[in-house]
Amino acid sequence: MEVTRRTLIGGAIGAGALALSACSGDDLTTDRGTITSRHWPGRKVNWRFAIQREGDYDSRPTVVVLHGKGGNADAAFDLGLQDHLNDNRLSLASIDGGNLYWHRRRGGDDPGAVVVDDLLPMLPRRNGNAGKIALLGWSMGGYGALLLASQLGPERVAAVVAESAALWTSPGSSAPGAFDDREDFEAHDVFAPKRLAVLSRIPVRLDCGRDDPFAAANRAFGRALPSAHLTIDAGAHTTGYWREHASAQLAWVRRQYGS
Numbered sequence: 001m002e003v004t005r006r007t008l009i010g011g012a013i014g015a016g017a018l019a020l021s022a023c024s025g026d027d028l029t030t031d032r033g034t035i036t037s038r039h040w041p042g043r044k045v046n047w048r049f050a051i052q053r054e055g056d057y058d059s060r061p062t063v064v065v066l067h068g069k070g071g072n073a074d075a076a077f078d079l080g081l082q083d084h085l086n087d088n089r090l091s092l093a094s095i096d097g098g099n100l101y102w103h104r105r106r107g108g109d110d111p112g113a114v115v116v117d118d119l120l121p122m123l124p125r126r127n128g129n130a131g132k133i134a135l136l137g138w139s140m141g142g143y144g145a146l147l148l149a150s151q152l153g154p155e156r157v158a159a160v161v162a163e164s165a166a167l168w169t170s171p172g173s174s175a176p177g178a179f180d181d182r183e184d185f186e187a188h189d190v191f192a193p194k195r196l197a198v199l200s201r202i203p204v205r206l207d208c209g210r211d212d213p214f215a216a217a218n219r220a221f222g223r224a225l226p227s228a229h230l231t232i233d234a235g236a237h238t239t240g241y242w243r244e245h246a247s248a249q250l251a252w253v254r255r256q257y258g259s
């Protein structure tokens with residue numbers, strides 16, 4: 001494995017960019033680094049990127065991965081998502097989101113805005129592809145993928161994979177810390193008609209295990225968004241479930257790009 005170090009070319013992202021490194025294996029190149037952002041003051045936010053080492057990069061759209069609660073930018077790689085990139089001609093980007101459920105919180109921290117305003121502008125320099133992204137997330141990140149897609153719309157999002165998505169049908173049923181209060185829940189409720197109207201124009205895949213505590217809410221979301229491809233199958237809220245579904249999910253994402 002060849003390892004090189006370089007500095008970010010093209011100016012700072014957000015408030016500034018820190019050092020990054022690139023690692024090239026036989027068929028995959030991965031980059032990682034940190035950024036600072038006005039959307040998350042006082043924090044160095046880690047990001048990671050992976051793409052096939054050689055090939056037509058313009059045909060390799062980026063899957064932006066949002067981790068679950070307790071995770072970070074490494075989580076997508078810990079699940080082995082990078083192992084399925086070459087077969088599906090995709091690239092991958094991930095970033096830290098803390099435990100903030102990918103939306104602006106009362107204190108002003110907003111990891112969702114970090115994705116939109118800081119991470120996404122970096123992607124064309126990483127793979128030369130300025131086209132639509134796909135979003136994939138599990139648990140907290142599954143909710144986040146639906147939320148960000150409902151904000152960005154079909155003009156910027158080609159596909160969404162939400163697995164074991166942390167969904168609640170009412171403010172009182174949500175997990176402690178997921179939202180600041182009832183108003184915060186309602187402002188970021190993916191069951192809201194306006195958000196569903198946007199998501200109905202984007203291919204959405206929902207995967208959830210039968211023994212997952214979010215299975216009932218995922219079924220409810222499937223009913224609320226009948227255009228979504230919903231699968232409730234054997235499994236629970238585990239890394240094993242997410243790892244086992246990665247190959248099929250990324251193949252499905254590739255099909256949404258029409259080739």
